[in-house]
Structures are given as structure tokens and as C-alpha cells.
Amino acid sequence: MMAEQPPPLEATPLLNEVPLLPHMVNGDSIQQATPNLSFVFCFLQVILVQVNPGETFTIRTEDGHIQCIQGPAHVPMMSPNGSMPPIFVPPGYVSQVVEENGVRRVVVVPHSGEFHPSMHPAPPPVPHYVHHPHALLPPHAVFPSPGELPPPFLHQHPPPHVFQEPVISPSFAEPRSHGRTNFIQRDERSLKMQEHLKKRLKDRQASGHTNNKLNSPPSSPHKVLNSSNATIPNGNGKGQQGAVGALKQKQIGKTKSNPEAEMGGNHCNPKNASIFPLQRERIPPVSDIQARSAVLSWNLPVSSQNGESHSHSPAAFTFEVAISNSGKNGKFKSVYVGEELTITLPDLRPATDYHARVSATSSSIKETISELVSFTTESCEPDCPAAPKLINRTKNSLSLQWKSSNDNGSKITNFLLEWDEGKNGPFKECYYGHLKQYKLTRLAPSTRYSLRLAAKNDIGMSGFSETVTFGTAGVVPPAPAPPVLMEAGVTWMALEWSPPAGGALDDSLTYSLDMEEEGSGYGFQPQYNGDELSCTLRNLRRSTSYKFRLFAYNSEGKSSPSEVVEHSTKPDRPGAPSKPVVKGKIHPHSVRVTWEPPKDNGGSDISKYFLEISEASAGGRWEPVYSGAQREHVCDHLRPGTSYRLRVSCASKGGESQASDVTTVTTAAVPPGPCPAPALVGKAKPKEITLQWGPPAVDGGSEVTEYLLEMASSEQDERRVVYQGPAAEFGVTNLLPGRTYCFWLRAGNRVGFGPHSEKAELCTAPGPPEQCCKPLITCKSATCAVVSWESPACNGAEITEYRLDWGQVEGSMHIIYTGPCQSYEVKGLTPATTYYCRVQAVNVAGAGLFGDTGTVTTPPSGPAAVAVLHLLEEDQMEISPPFSTCLAIQWEEPCCHGAEITGYNIEYGEKQLVTVGRNTTHVLQNLLPDTLYRIRIQAINSFGVGPFSHCMKAKTKPLPPDPPHLECVVFSYQSLKLKWGEGPSRALIPNPTQFNLQMEDRFGRFVTVYNGPCHTYKVQRLSESTTYHFRIQAYNDAGEGAFSEVCAFTTTKSPPAPLKAPKVVQLEENTFEITWEPLQPMKGDSIVYILQLAAGREFDQVYKGPEPWFRLPAAQTNCEY
Known part of the structure; x- marks a missing residue:
């Protein structure tokens, strides 16, 4: 900004990269005390602040922050009233306003230097609108006071919208081609000004004083010249003449001489106007106007309270769009309600003037209605005309x-x-x-x-x-062809015909059909009139001839008649004949029937009769048995004793008649036919067979009342009747197992019995074998015998095994052998013993009965082995021997095997043998103490010795223990604690050695005071200074040991009894006398008293002697004792 020569205007950017205010907010303080919303449309003046290269332009934002813009750049600013914003310059520099091609620039140059602005072509058009779908406006408009830096609101823009369109302000159309037009809500004064400008515009158009093609009126009230559309590019590359075009026509009438137009052509209050940051782009209220649609967009409402403007979020409002095509005061129709800021108006009428308004509502602000926006839809091709x-x-x-x-x-x-x-x-x-x-x-x-x-x-x-x-119109149709008979019935005819030959294919024809009945004398009578090519005539007479002719009609007239044709109805069905009648005798397999013709033949002769027969049982189906011209027939191949139904019908040219009434005939009965062979029910048993059969296939016409069952062992044997009765099942009993029998069956009814059935050969099931004979027993020794037997009858199944039942008691035997052999050797018998046995045979059918019982006695022999041998305990013996060197045994006498037992042999130790008599007890002596011996025994009789018994193990007991040394370890005036031997004072584990402690009483007898395994014992409740005598004995499983020597122990003297508290008496100021109750001497012992005195925490002995008093001299004053 302080360079001597500024760069060209077109060489610097228009600060597209710097975020500026996207939409201008009204700066007029026209709001009331309460929040009020208004849609803003106002004209602003563009002023460019030039920033030279290397310099910085500082802007204060509304929140007080400072933003620095680096040069080279042109900062576009806006003033709603055209006044220059105050620019702060450093000392030694001045700001100058330079106007080039209608655009004014602020340039800062040195004060002494001469500034010559260079003239350059006009810069390219500034992008006019930036579309913001979201509320990105500042909370209120920022206007600087004089002397401050202009604080434009800085904001990050989204990408610019697709379309751009220059909006030409009427008041700056000539000098300021790059001016912008913003809209603010019109008050009453601005509406009057608009009407005045409209009137002036019409006057200028009538006088032809304007050269601007944009101001030329359309050729008709519903058209806009294409030239005007061609000069105003739309965002879609099409001509636009919608709401923006309409607004341009209304604003064209403003001229430079209009003072309000010079001030901006709007109704913004100059007192409250301030410089606004320039908008990059804006969306016109109505765009993309087509013949039947238009795009309507609007900005968010702005609220004002206390002189400050506030913007709102789009989600806080609900917008309603209403349009009218019947003038501003006409009826408006709501076409949209929602939160969007841009909508497309569909279904519009071409070349029609529309007026639109937008209202905004929210939960916290009352409804606000925008000004009317007028636009005219484009013209288009005509609507589809109506059909000619x-x-x-x-x-x-x-x-x-x-x-x-x-x-x-x-x-x-x-x-x-x-x-x-x-x-x-x-x-x-x-x-x-x-x-x-x-x-x-x-x-x-x-x-x-x-x-x-x-x-x-x-x-x-x-x-x-x-x-x-x-x-087009036509001619009378030619004569049609005669009607053709499609189908004829008894009382109706179906006729059809075709259109006349040579007529127009698309000619609409109607037809007339005339009929004449044969012999009626009335001539032809019309029966049908219509455009169909067929018809059905009803209510005609049966078997009658009729004549027909046909006429064709069209719009031009009636054709000539067709040729006369004759057709006849069919005859009717004949009536039913009379019901059949039986002629002659009824046989079991045939019957002859006859019938009469029907009374009404239907107009034609009867050509055939049909005879049908059916069984009278329910659901019987009719079957034809005769067809012909005769009226008599013999029905054969019938079943005897069966009821049949007969009926007859007839046929003629008219069809078949109904069937006649039914006649029921029953043939004669005969004996029933053969029955099916009887069949086995379930499984055959060895002595019983259960048979079942069904009725014969032919019962002879009479119900079967009984059956006759015959049986024979073979087909050549004589048959015998085993059953006669109505049942269809019977069980034949008393048969032999495994035998084959033949059976025959006959069925009978009221006429008689029928033939035999087929032979049925059935076998009884195999049975268990017969009872065996008495077995033969031979003794081979005193402990072994051989049993043999003969094979019994098998009863149809081979014997698979024999079972030998053996025992010493006849009623309590058990099976000792099972197998196919017919002999068995029994071992391990007892000599001189009687045994019983019997045999049973077994096959697949089961086991037969046991045979007779056989008996055998084995010869005598040596005795049996001793079964029971055990050691006698001390309590089981009257005189207890020393078990340290002796063992007492006992046994039970075994079986003598036929000879009395005379003695026993006892073997012990290293095969030492001792023979004893018949006693069952014995004491083995002179054994070693604590030694294990094996002992066994055998019996002896006249036949020899028996086997040894099982071995028994027995051990001699050890010798009894010696008495322990007894001593006193603790002396007291009323108890003595004694100790003996080595071991714990308490028995923690079982100890086989026990101790018996005895004390001598006053009578000189020793009594037991302790008996147990412990090695110490405290004798209590003794007298003081008294001598007591004790002795001890040890014993275990081997026995009781000897007593020890008598030991004498004396109790001590007891201490004196406790004294009562002493009494203190003050004799003088520092002298006290202490006394206590005296005690009696104990058994002549003198009593000595000890007196202790404590002046602090420790006691000091002050007296010891036999006297029960003490005088304390020289006691300290104010001291507690």
C-alpha cells in the first residue's frame, strides 16, 4: 500500500482465497425491541482496497481479532449507502480514491510523492454469489465506527456454485458494470417507488428512448424475447427469464437522475448503513425458469433485537412456499413445506405470470412472510389438440x-x-x-x-x-347365401350364415331371418334381426320341417332375400318300456324274461331294446345282457340263490329312452362249493393242532350254516369226523408228537353239504423224549461208581443230551452230568454212603420226564480228613497251662467211612508226631516260648489212617515280664508322684506291657491304685508327714510277672494357712503398732511371722519372729504405707 507505483488492477487477485462474508446482512436499525425477522434485498456499492506487493492490509473482525491480508491483492468492500469507509494509514502516507471503469479503488501513497494511477482495462467480473446450504453467517452484522478499521467477517467458504450471473443494478448500470444487487424486505415506501419506476419504464418503452435490449418489452403478454434471454447467461447455459428477469424489467425504469438510485437504488437507511464485506456469489430468488418448472431459492431470515442482527440455523425454521397465477391479490396455493432453502416448482403452466412468497416459522419466533416474487414461465409448443x-x-x-x-x-x-x-x-x-x-x-x-x-x-x-x-357411405349389400344348419335338437335349431359376397369388408351389416312352418299356412315370419352371423331358434315342434330365408341390411338399405332352404327338427326320445316279467320256471343258473314296447315312441319307430341286469346287493353295477329288436330274452350264467335286478330301455332316431321299472328275480339255491383247505393257526403243538378255514367261494345261493372236519393218519386210512359245527376254527387234540395227519373240510347250507376241500397235511410239533428207564450203577471203589442207561423214544426229534441227577438224599439231588453219552463215571464219593440217581433225556422240543431212581452204597474205607482244627484260648480251658511253653488244640471228629475212629495222629514242629486217643482236644507241652509251630492231624480206624487235615499255624506266648524299679519323683504334703521303668508318662501308642501298682492300707493289705500302660502315677489325698508302702507288677500277653519289693515313701509337712489383714494403730505422731491374729502350731512346729512394709512400689521386710504384733517407729510424715 506504500509503494510509489501500485500494480495494475487486473494483475492482482480479488481476494478469492480470503474468506469474506458470503451473504450481506441488513445494516439498517429498523428492527423493534422484540426480535423481528426479515428477508433482505438491498443494493450495495463495491469499493476495492488495493494492497501492494510486500504490504499487509489489517482488518479487525467482530470478535476483536486482527486479520492480516498480504499483498498484492484487491480487498472488495461494500457500502450500502455509497460512502467511503475510513482507512487507517501510517504517518507520511495518504489514501486516494481512484475510479476506473465505474470501479472505485482506495490507494495509499506517500504524502510528498505524486500519484498517477494507470488506466487499465476493466477487471473481469467478480463472482457474485456463493451458495451456502448451511447457516454460515456471523451472529450479527459488523459495521465500523468512524476512525476504526473495517472489520469484515472472515469465514471459510465452500466451493462456489456452478452458475454465475451478473446482476445489473439500474442505478449503476452505466458507470458500475460490476455492481451487485442484494434484496431486502420492502417497506411501504419501496413499494410505491417500484410502482413509480414501472410507470416510467412503460413511458420510456413507448417513446423508444432506450437502446438497451434488456428493456424492450415482449411481443405478447405471455412471451419474452429470445434476445434478452441470450444476453443473460444462466447457470445451465440457457436463457433465463424467470423471477430474476421479471425483477430486472421492474428495475430497468430507474435512471441516473433518480437520487435514491444514486444512493443504491434500495431502501436502506443511510444513517445506519456501513461497509459490508463483498459476497462472492448469491442465488437469485427464482432461477432456471422453464416452461413448466422453475427453481425458487431464498436466504435464511435475519432477526434483529436491540439494533443488532442475528442469523439462525436452517434446522430452526420451517418454510412454506405459496404461489398464485391469478395476480398478487389472487388465491395462493401452498406447494411446499419443509426446511430446504431451494426447491423446484413443478407442473407450472407455460407463458403464465406467477407470484410466489415464502413464510418462515419456528418454535420461538412468530411467522414471517417475505415479499412477493413475480416471474413468468417460458413459452413452449402448443398443447395436443382435440381429435377432429x-x-x-x-x-x-x-x-x-x-x-x-x-x-x-x-x-x-x-x-x-x-x-x-x-x-x-x-x-x-x-x-x-x-x-x-x-x-x-x-x-x-x-x-x-x-x-x-x-x-x-x-x-x-x-x-x-x-x-x-x-x-365413407356405401351401397345396398348383395343377397346373402342361405343359412346353414349347425345343429338341430328336438325343439330348437342352430343356424349360421356368412356375409354377402362382394360387400365391403368394414361395412356394418345387420341380418333378418324369416321362417315358415310346414303345413301352418301362415307363410314366412321373422325370427331374428341383428348383426350376429348365427342364431338359435327355440320352442319348435319335434320332427317337423321348416323353411328359412335371409336378408342383409346396411345403412343404405335392405338386400334381396337368399334362397329358401328347408331344415327339420329331430324326433324326441321314446318313453320307457314296461318292466320285464319272468316267463317260465326260475332255474339256478338262468331265467327267461319278456316286456312290452313303450306307449310313446317319440315320433319315430323303436329300433332296438336294451336289457340290463345287476345283482341286488348294494352297489351292484348294471351290465347289458341283451341288445336287439326282440322283446324276450333268456338270462343265463347266473349264480344260484342270488337276487338279480332287471330293467329294459329302448332307442329310436330321437335317442334312448329312460329305463323301465326294475324287476327283482332270485335264482334257485344249490349246495355250497368246495371250501379252501384248512390252514394251521399259529404253531403246531406236540399233541395239538389248531385249524382255521374260510367259507367256500360259492355258497350255492344259501348261507353256509355248518362245517364238517374229517381227519386220518394218512390218505389211505379211514377218515373220522373230528368237528361239525358253524365255527371256522377248531383245535384237534390228543395227537402224537412229530406225526403227520391229513384233514378234509366240507361246507353245508339248507340244501346240503358240498364237496370235500383239498387235502391238508399237517405235522404235530416234536415232543420231549419219553421217560428213561432206571439207570444201572456199578461201584469201582469206595469213592468211584459208573452209571449207565438206555435211550428212550425220541418223539419226533433226535435226543441231543442226557442229564444225570445224583444225590445222597432221594428228594434232594442235583445234576452232575449233561451230555450225549449214555454212561458216566462218578468220582469223589464218600465210602460207606448210599447214593441216589436218575436220568432225563432232552431234544429240541424240550426235556422229557426223569426216569426211575437207582440206588447204590459205596464200600467202607479209612476215615475222612479232619475238617475243623483250631487253637483253644485261656478262657476256654478250666486249667490254664503256661502258654509260653504249651499250645492247646481242638478239632472235630471227621466221617468214619464205615469204621469207628480209634485215634488221631498229631504232627507239629519238625514232623514230630504224637498219637492220641479218641479225644478231640490235646495240649502240646515242652514247647519253646515265643515260637511259631505248624500243626496238622489225621484220623485212624480199622481200615487205616485218613488224610491229614489242613495245616494250622500257632505261636507260643513269650515269658511274663519282670517287675520294674519303683521310685518317687515328687513329694508333697498330700500327694506322691511315682515313676517306674523307662517310657512315656502317658500311653501314646498301645503298649502290650501293663503295670499294676498297689499300696498297703491301714490293715496291712495291698490294694491296686493304678493299672495301665503308663510309667508314672500321682497318688493323691494323702496325709501330711505320713509314710506309705508301695509295690508294682508287670504283665502282658504272656502272663503276670512277680511283684517288686515293697517301697516306703513319706509325705511332707503342709504350709500354714494365710493370715487376715493386719490392724494398724497410731500410738504417737510417728509411731504405729501393727497387730494380727496368731495361728495355732501344727504338730508342735512353731509359727514364724514375716511383716513387709512398702512406702512406694517395693516391699521391704521390717519384722520376722514368733510375735503377732510389731511397733513401727520413726514413720515419715505425709507418706502412705
Whole structure:
């Protein structure tokens, strides 16, 4: 800024990189005390502050911060009233205002130097609008007071919007081509000024004093010249004539001589106006105006309270957009409610003046309505016209007429009429011109033509109307062909016909059908009239001939009649014949029936009869048995005793009749047929077979009442009846196991029994074998015998094993052998013992009965082994021997095996043998103490010795223990603590050695005072100074040891009893006498007293003697004792 020569204006940027205020906020203090919102539209003046290279331009923001802008740059500033902002310059420099091409710049130069601004071409247009979808405005507008630096609000901009458009202010159109127009809410004064400018604009247009193409009025009220659109580029590269164009037309009338226009062309208050930072871009209220849509955008409302302006967040408001196409005072229609700041108005009418307004509401601020924004939609091609209408037609021409459609702002100049030439092909042009009617000539008669219409104006061609089809007039149709019979019934006929040959294919024809009944005498009568090619005539007479003729009609008249044709109805079905009647005798397999013809043959002779038969049982199906002209038939191949139903029907040319009434016939019964062979039920048993059978396939026409079952061992043997009765199951018993038997069955009814069934051969199940004979027993020794037996009858199954039952008691035997052999050797028997045995045979069917019982006695022998041998305890013996050197044993007498036992042999130690008599106890003596011996025994009889018993282990006890040394370890006046031996004072673990401590009483007897395993004992409750005598004995499992020598121990004397508290008596000032109760001497012992005195914490002995008093001299004063 302090350079001598500033750089060119176009060489410096317009501070696009520096964030400036995106939208200008009204600086007028027109708000009231309460917050009030207003939509701002005002004209601002651009002033550029030039910053030279290397210099810095300082700006204070609204929050007090200082922002430095480095040069070279041009800082665009705005003033709503055109006044210059105060610029602070350093000492020795001055600020000058230079105006080039309508743009004023502030340049700072040295005071002494001469400044010559260079003239350069006008700088490129400044971007006018920056679109902000979010509320990025400062909380209030910042206006500097005189003498301060201009504080523009600094903010980071989003990328600039796509479109740019210069807005030309009327008051600065000539001198300031780069001025901007901002809008603020219009008050009453500004509305009046607008009306005045409109009037002046019309006057200037009428006089032709303007050369600006933007001010030229359109050629029609609904059109805007394309030239004006071409000179104002839109963001989308199209001409724009919407709300912005309308506003421009209203502002064009302002001239330079208008003082308010010179001040900015707005209604901002100059007193409150201040310099605003320049906006980079702004969105016009209405943009992208098309024929049927437009884009409407608006800024956020600004609230004012206490003279300060405040912006708000878009989310805090709800906007409502209303439009009207019936004038400013017309009815407005709401088209949008939401929070967006830009919307697209759809479904607009072309070339139509619209007025729009926006209202904003929030939860905290009352509703605020913006000023009206007016715009005119563009013109476009006409609407689709209505389809043309037919006003006249002939055989060779069609006259059409139509109406104009909406021209959409441009007059309709021509109409295009197309047709398909009556060929249903592509459309071709048949008329193009401005007339609204046309006549198609040289057409074919009775031909249909399809047509459509379109309208054209200067902008383009409309769409085609709906396709309509018209037909030319025709001639009377030729005579049609006679009707053809499609189908005939008893009382109806269906006829059809075809269109006349040679007629127009698209001609609309109707037909008339006439009929004449044979023999009626009434002639032809009309029966049908319509456009169908067929009809059905009803309520006719059966088997009757009728004549027909046909006429064809079109719009031109009636054709000649067709040839007369004759058709007949069909005859009706005949009536039902009479029901069949039985003729002759009814046989078991056949019956003869006859019937009469029907009373009504339906108009034609009966050609055939049909006889049907069915069983009378429920659900019986009818089956044909005869078809022919005869009225009699024999029904054969019938089942005897069965009821049948018979019916007959007939047929003629008219069809088949209903069936006659039903006749029921029952054939004669016969004996039933053969039954199926009886079958086995379940499994056959060895002596029983259960048979089951079903009824015969043929019961002979009578119910089966009973069955006859016969049986024989073979087919050649004589048969015998085993069952006769109505049941279908029977169990034959008393049969032999594993045998084959033959069975036959016959069924009977009221007529008699039928033939035998097929033979059934059935086998009984195998049975257990028969009872075995008595077994043969042979003794091989006193302990072994051989048993043998014979094989019994097997009863149909081979014997697989034998079971030998053996025992000493006949009623309590057990199986000792199972196997296929017929002999068995029994070992381990007892001599001289009687045994019983029997044999049982077994096969797959089971086990047979046991045979007779056999008996055998084994010879005698040596005795058996001793089974029970044990050691006798001391308590089991009357005289207890010394168990340290002796062992007493006892046993039970074994079996003698037929000879009396005479003695026993006892073996012990190193095979030392001792023979004893028949006693069962014995004491082994002279054994070693604490030694283990093995002992066994055997019995002896006249046949020899028996086996030794099992070995028994026995151990002699050790010798009894010696008495321990007894001593006294603690003496007291009423107790003595004694100790003996080595060991714990208490028995912590089981000790096999026990001690018996005895004390002599006053009678000279020793009594036990302790018995146990401990080695110490305290004898209490003794007298003082008394002598006591003690002795001790040790014993264990081996026995009791000897007593020790008698020991004498004497108790001590007891201490004297405690004295009572002494009494103190003051004799003189420092002399005290202390006395206490005396004690009696104990057994002649003298009593000595000890007196202790304490003046502090420690006691000192002051007296010891036998007297019960003491005199304390020279006691200290004020001292406690």
C-alpha cells in the first residue's frame, strides 16, 4: 500500500482465497425491541482496497481479532449507502480514491510523492454469489465506527456454485458494470417507488428512448424475447427469464437522475448503513425458469433485537412456499413445506405470470412472510389438440372440423392432419395449414379411415391428438347365401350364415331371418334381426320341417332375400318300456324274461331294446345282457340263490329312452362249493393242532350254516369226523408228537353239504423224549461208581443230551452230568454212603420226564480228613497251662467211612508226631516260648489212617515280664508322684506291657491304685508327714510277672494357712503398732511371722519372729504405707 507505483488492477487477485462474508446482512436499525425477522434485498456499492506487493492490509473482525491480508491483492468492500469507509494509514502516507471503469479503488501513497494511477482495462467480473446450504453467517452484522478499521467477517467458504450471473443494478448500470444487487424486505415506501419506476419504464418503452435490449418489452403478454434471454447467461447455459428477469424489467425504469438510485437504488437507511464485506456469489430468488418448472431459492431470515442482527440455523425454521397465477391479490396455493432453502416448482403452466412468497416459522419466533416474487414461465409448443370431428360424409368424401388448443404463449400458425389412407398402415400427411376444417375427397365407398391432428406455433409442433376412425357411405349389400344348419335338437335349431359376397369388408351389416312352418299356412315370419352371423331358434315342434330365408341390411338399405332352404327338427326320445316279467320256471343258473314296447315312441319307430341286469346287493353295477329288436330274452350264467335286478330301455332316431321299472328275480339255491383247505393257526403243538378255514367261494345261493372236519393218519386210512359245527376254527387234540395227519373240510347250507376241500397235511410239533428207564450203577471203589442207561423214544426229534441227577438224599439231588453219552463215571464219593440217581433225556422240543431212581452204597474205607482244627484260648480251658511253653488244640471228629475212629495222629514242629486217643482236644507241652509251630492231624480206624487235615499255624506266648524299679519323683504334703521303668508318662501308642501298682492300707493289705500302660502315677489325698508302702507288677500277653519289693515313701509337712489383714494403730505422731491374729502350731512346729512394709512400689521386710504384733517407729510424715 506504500509503494510509489501500485500494480495494475487486473494483475492482482480479488481476494478469492480470503474468506469474506458470503451473504450481506441488513445494516439498517429498523428492527423493534422484540426480535423481528426479515428477508433482505438491498443494493450495495463495491469499493476495492488495493494492497501492494510486500504490504499487509489489517482488518479487525467482530470478535476483536486482527486479520492480516498480504499483498498484492484487491480487498472488495461494500457500502450500502455509497460512502467511503475510513482507512487507517501510517504517518507520511495518504489514501486516494481512484475510479476506473465505474470501479472505485482506495490507494495509499506517500504524502510528498505524486500519484498517477494507470488506466487499465476493466477487471473481469467478480463472482457474485456463493451458495451456502448451511447457516454460515456471523451472529450479527459488523459495521465500523468512524476512525476504526473495517472489520469484515472472515469465514471459510465452500466451493462456489456452478452458475454465475451478473446482476445489473439500474442505478449503476452505466458507470458500475460490476455492481451487485442484494434484496431486502420492502417497506411501504419501496413499494410505491417500484410502482413509480414501472410507470416510467412503460413511458420510456413507448417513446423508444432506450437502446438497451434488456428493456424492450415482449411481443405478447405471455412471451419474452429470445434476445434478452441470450444476453443473460444462466447457470445451465440457457436463457433465463424467470423471477430474476421479471425483477430486472421492474428495475430497468430507474435512471441516473433518480437520487435514491444514486444512493443504491434500495431502501436502506443511510444513517445506519456501513461497509459490508463483498459476497462472492448469491442465488437469485427464482432461477432456471422453464416452461413448466422453475427453481425458487431464498436466504435464511435475519432477526434483529436491540439494533443488532442475528442469523439462525436452517434446522430452526420451517418454510412454506405459496404461489398464485391469478395476480398478487389472487388465491395462493401452498406447494411446499419443509426446511430446504431451494426447491423446484413443478407442473407450472407455460407463458403464465406467477407470484410466489415464502413464510418462515419456528418454535420461538412468530411467522414471517417475505415479499412477493413475480416471474413468468417460458413459452413452449402448443398443447395436443382435440381429435377432429366428422361433420359430413358421402361415398367418396369425409368433411372434418377441429378446434385450436392452448398455444402456450406463442400463436398457433398451422395444423397438421395425417391419415392412414384406409390401409391400416403408417400415417401420412393429408393437410397442413392454418384452417380448422378440411374435406377428404376421392375416397372409396364403405371404407374406414383413421386420422390424427397436431398443432404448430413458432416454438414447435405439439403432440398428435387421439386417433379417430371414420367411414365413407356405401351401397345396398348383395343377397346373402342361405343359412346353414349347425345343429338341430328336438325343439330348437342352430343356424349360421356368412356375409354377402362382394360387400365391403368394414361395412356394418345387420341380418333378418324369416321362417315358415310346414303345413301352418301362415307363410314366412321373422325370427331374428341383428348383426350376429348365427342364431338359435327355440320352442319348435319335434320332427317337423321348416323353411328359412335371409336378408342383409346396411345403412343404405335392405338386400334381396337368399334362397329358401328347408331344415327339420329331430324326433324326441321314446318313453320307457314296461318292466320285464319272468316267463317260465326260475332255474339256478338262468331265467327267461319278456316286456312290452313303450306307449310313446317319440315320433319315430323303436329300433332296438336294451336289457340290463345287476345283482341286488348294494352297489351292484348294471351290465347289458341283451341288445336287439326282440322283446324276450333268456338270462343265463347266473349264480344260484342270488337276487338279480332287471330293467329294459329302448332307442329310436330321437335317442334312448329312460329305463323301465326294475324287476327283482332270485335264482334257485344249490349246495355250497368246495371250501379252501384248512390252514394251521399259529404253531403246531406236540399233541395239538389248531385249524382255521374260510367259507367256500360259492355258497350255492344259501348261507353256509355248518362245517364238517374229517381227519386220518394218512390218505389211505379211514377218515373220522373230528368237528361239525358253524365255527371256522377248531383245535384237534390228543395227537402224537412229530406225526403227520391229513384233514378234509366240507361246507353245508339248507340244501346240503358240498364237496370235500383239498387235502391238508399237517405235522404235530416234536415232543420231549419219553421217560428213561432206571439207570444201572456199578461201584469201582469206595469213592468211584459208573452209571449207565438206555435211550428212550425220541418223539419226533433226535435226543441231543442226557442229564444225570445224583444225590445222597432221594428228594434232594442235583445234576452232575449233561451230555450225549449214555454212561458216566462218578468220582469223589464218600465210602460207606448210599447214593441216589436218575436220568432225563432232552431234544429240541424240550426235556422229557426223569426216569426211575437207582440206588447204590459205596464200600467202607479209612476215615475222612479232619475238617475243623483250631487253637483253644485261656478262657476256654478250666486249667490254664503256661502258654509260653504249651499250645492247646481242638478239632472235630471227621466221617468214619464205615469204621469207628480209634485215634488221631498229631504232627507239629519238625514232623514230630504224637498219637492220641479218641479225644478231640490235646495240649502240646515242652514247647519253646515265643515260637511259631505248624500243626496238622489225621484220623485212624480199622481200615487205616485218613488224610491229614489242613495245616494250622500257632505261636507260643513269650515269658511274663519282670517287675520294674519303683521310685518317687515328687513329694508333697498330700500327694506322691511315682515313676517306674523307662517310657512315656502317658500311653501314646498301645503298649502290650501293663503295670499294676498297689499300696498297703491301714490293715496291712495291698490294694491296686493304678493299672495301665503308663510309667508314672500321682497318688493323691494323702496325709501330711505320713509314710506309705508301695509295690508294682508287670504283665502282658504272656502272663503276670512277680511283684517288686515293697517301697516306703513319706509325705511332707503342709504350709500354714494365710493370715487376715493386719490392724494398724497410731500410738504417737510417728509411731504405729501393727497387730494380727496368731495361728495355732501344727504338730508342735512353731509359727514364724514375716511383716513387709512398702512406702512406694517395693516391699521391704521390717519384722520376722514368733510375735503377732510389731511397733513401727520413726514413720515419715505425709507418706502412705
